[in-house]
Amino acid sequence: MPKLLWREPIATTTIRSGPPAEFAPAPPPGGATTAHRVLTVGDIAGRESGGLVVLLVAIGALTLASNQFLTGSNLANLARQVAIFAIIALGQLLVILTAGIDLSVGSVLALSGAVTAQLLVAGWPIPLAILCGIALGTALGIINGLLVTRAKLPPFIATLGMLGIARGVVLVITKAKTVQPLPQSFQTIANGTVLGIPNLLIFAVVIAFAIHLVLTRTVFGRYIYAVGSNPESARLAGVPVRVVTISVYAIAGLLAGAGGVLLTSRLGAGIPTAGTGFELNAIAACVIGGASLFGAKGSALGAATGALIMGVLNNGGNLLAINAFYLQIAIGVLILVAVGFDQLNTRASAGRG
Amino acid sequence: MSAAPALAAPAEAAAVLELDGASKAFGPVQALSNVTLRLRRGQVHCLAGENGAGKSTLIKVLTGAHRADSGSFRIEGEPVTNPTPAALRSLGVQAVYQELSLLPHLSVAENLFMGRLPAHKGLLDRGDLRRRARKALDDVGLNNVSPDAIVERLPAATRQLVEIAKVLTADTVKVIVFDEPTTALTEAESKGLLEHIKRLRDSGVAILYVTHRLEEMFEIGDWVTVLRDGGLSESGPMSEYDEDKLITAMVGREITSLYPDTHKVPGTPLLRVRGLQRESGGPTIDFDLRSGEILGIGGLLGSGRSELLLSLFGATPIVAGEIQVDGKSVKPTGPRTMMNAGIGLLTEDRKVLGLLPELSIRENVTIASLRRGSRHGLLPPQEMSDEADKLLDSLRLRAGSYNQPVSTLSGGNQQKVLLARWLLTKPKILVFDEPTKGIDVGAKGELYTVIGNLADSGLGIIVVSSYLPELLGLADRVLVLKDGAVAGELGRAASEEDVLRLASGGGQRPQSSANGSNGKVDAGA
Known part of the structure; x- marks a missing residue:
């Protein structure tokens, strides 16, 4: 049949996500320097520039509005607030890129953190306790992956189940009580600094950079985008779709576990209700950073930017003594605007194509 | 079989629906040109034609899904001013689709x-x-x-x-369009449906019946219109036609020049399939393929052609059977295994089973070869993208940049991208499922040349096509499937009539091919 029934062309590399991009200190478009790489800087900055602009505007506005914002202590504080949250969002991003979703990260974080705390209270050596906490998160992630690939449950359902189970388990094993006291040396992991830079920030940056490299430089990263784009096509091109899918849930679980350990360290206690609602915040960070819930669109830089935006807004709200309830409204609006602009762009480029 | 008893002289009855000189183009492709159709009360009007002859486009014009570029459209003498699906439904044009x-x-x-x-x-x-x-x-x-x-x-x-x-x-039913309504039905169910259509006809409804099954046309048709390449080939009372005349009207044309004229002596055996069975109790399939040979696989819709390819490629599980690639036994456990064994599959439905729409052209080409070129899991070095670019250049891909998303390309260019993907894996055998579906004539010619050149260079090629001139023009040997089994094998000299007869199970016994390496014919269960 002559009629071509293709999906409408999607946003091309020259499209930035949203009008604010025009006022941006424009990132170099689709790169002369990197033209050989398949995913160009242009692609990445293209989908992120909206988020970057929002971030810069927010930082600029807060700098003007509050003389406390651009102080070392506040920035260190901000970094601590955002770091764990960014780590979770990066794990979530991998799942979202495969067109999946992981609702269990918040509960897994709490469970991993609480188990680590209990092991420490029981006198286990710190490295072993940390390893167990992270391994537990990874194992739960693998179970999520198996539920999705083997039991063929929709990711939403599989991880919704895990959300309930992990939260229930943590409440049972802790009897809903805070687990403490924890050794001081464990608490310095998240609260310490190196050369004045908070450890947490270093962790988050390293992880973000690692995820960025995985997504842009490795075969596995390319496979993640392929699975998110069209799993059946990917399978017929020899992509091990199941292994990739299980792996992204495992990594999301691993990072949730790591986040749990870090949060426990930061708070100096295992808190069974920690991480409630983190999953939605992580999804919001990815979406604000340009990720598409339909898969195959998004980047590590974007997710990190999204997490930063939400952190900056919260931080700024505190500094300016804005009612925290208004901040929730603002973040909700931000999500709608981010996705709305993306839709507009997609439609505009489809109209041209 | 001759036509159903003529209740009235059909030509004299008033036309309920008249379409005159309808044309429709999609970009450069003329899907319908100057077609005239008259549907009369109490008459079953059959629409015949090969795949791509314009039947679907014509139906879509009639039901309002497409608007004709030119021509007049009248229902009971009144011009249809606003041919939208809703308007046509309320005017009494109803359709029953195969899906x-x-x-x-x-x-x-x-x-x-x-x-x-x-x-x-x-x-x-x-x-x-x-x-x-x-x-x-x-x-x-x-x-x-x-x-x-x-x-x-x-x-x-x-x-x-x-x-x-x-x-x-x-509310009003004047015309009913049946688009291949029996495709999913068994023989007995089809019979019942045809009876029902006859009753509708007798109650005074005008019926347009589209089918690939010739025997059905002879059973219920009063009048037949044959389309060919988007134009009107012939139209007349069913009673004036027999099977041969109808097939000639559908086919009758020489376009062999489009096809590569390269049939050398096939080389060493590349692929050996024995007892391939997709479901227990189902038919088994045997065939061979030599290097430098183009094997065509024909058959009607639903005869199991695509399914055979998918199981050969390991994409759907098989129950039993042995596959040897280049002398080595391979278990088709997954696409990856078969890919590593040296088979590439270009699927029929590029959108659903081929392309990664959000990814760039270059990413789509390299995706299947990443692992081979990768060290320590890192993306392969520059050479692979350069190689991909060279392949795309040599296939004369028309794109602004190889970084643009593959979904922005036209059908022919998307097919080239997928071809490049598989060529990059350095296959021994390339399997094409409907390679030119949705591709305009110019790109078709290019693709045929490429397929011919690949065979010349020693690859084994399998082509599935519903478009008979293409199948016969390309293939050195044609395997015809019917109901999941091999109905027969035809040599290079086969005619389209031979294929259609085998495929629709008409008369002729399966014959051994003259030049096939596998003279055995397995009619299956």
């Missing part, structure tokens, strides 16, 4: 009246709904189907009848 338009999870009654459910102030009037559904079902002879039955639990034939019942509940 059922029913909502599988809802009840029969809800499906019948979807969009105009009886209600008072938004509250569903269930009694009235059930009553009206009952009557509609009785009208099509479905006395034992409950209006509350859930559609997906009904057998295919019943669903097809529900679809007809739905069409008949429309």
